Amino acid sequence: xxxxxxxxxxxxxxxxxxxxxxxxxxxxxxxxxxxxxxxxxxxxxxxxxxxxxxxxxxxxxxxxxxxxxxxxxxxxxxxxxxxxxxxxxxxxxxxxxxxxxxxxxxxxxxxxxxxxxxxxxxxxxxxxxxxxxxxxxxxxxxxxxxxxxxxxxxxxxxxxxxxxxxxxxxxxxxxxxxxxxxxxxx
Numbered sequence: 001x002x003x004x005x006x007x008x009x010x011x012x013x014x015x016x017x018x019x020x021x022x023x024x025x026x027x028x029x030x031x032x033x034x035x036x037x038x039x040x041x042x043x044x045x046x047x048x049x050x051x052x053x054x055x056x057x058x059x060x061x062x063x064x065x066x067x068x069x070x071x072x073x074x075x076x077x078x079x080x081x082x083x084x085x086x087x088x089x090x091x092x093x094x095x096x097x098x099x100x101x102x103x104x105x106x107x108x109x110x111x112x113x114x115x116x117x118x119x120x121x122x123x124x125x126x127x128x129x130x131x132x133x134x135x136x137x138x139x140x141x142x143x144x145x146x147x148x149x150x151x152x153x154x155x156x157x158x159x160x161x162x163x164x165x166x167x168x169x170x171x172x173x174x175x176x177x178x179x180x181x182x183x184x185x186x
């Protein structure tokens with residue numbers, strides 16, 4: 001028994017191998033194209049991210065409102081606070097759809113806050129050997145990165161978008177190569 005997923009291509013029917021190869025190839029091509037589009041139009045991609053963030057807020061708010069309305073056996077304070085949160089989410093989503101750059105900035109700020117919290121957590125957990133200095137270094141770097149993101153969220157969002165685009169392109173190329181090689185030596 002192994003602790004990882006291994007696909008024995010010799011045990012698969014030819015149709016399954018071809019299906020996997022097509023799936024890998026199509027996914028890879030889409031990844032490369034999306035990455036190139038992001039690099040070619042980073043402003044438009046940032047706006048699209050903002051819109052998606054706004055849509056997410058609206059859907060999450062509606063779900064929160066519905067859950068609060070249907071939770072008839074729950075505490076009234078829970079239902080009211082859940083309803084208020086739902087309304088705030090819907091309002092934030094609508095605002096973000098009208099100002100998608102704001103949505104991208106908020107997303108970057110959330111990442112910055114998460115990095116600061118992660119850095120603080122890393123500083124509170126230490127080992128008693130020489131590796132503790134790496135934990136301290138990680139914590140400090142995480143806090144500094146989080147602060148940088150909070151002070152320049154749009155620049156950070158644009159940088160993360162470019163980084164993601166490059167990663168998507170590289171990942172897409174790898175999947176295309178894998179599509180050509182998968183199941184070849186059965």
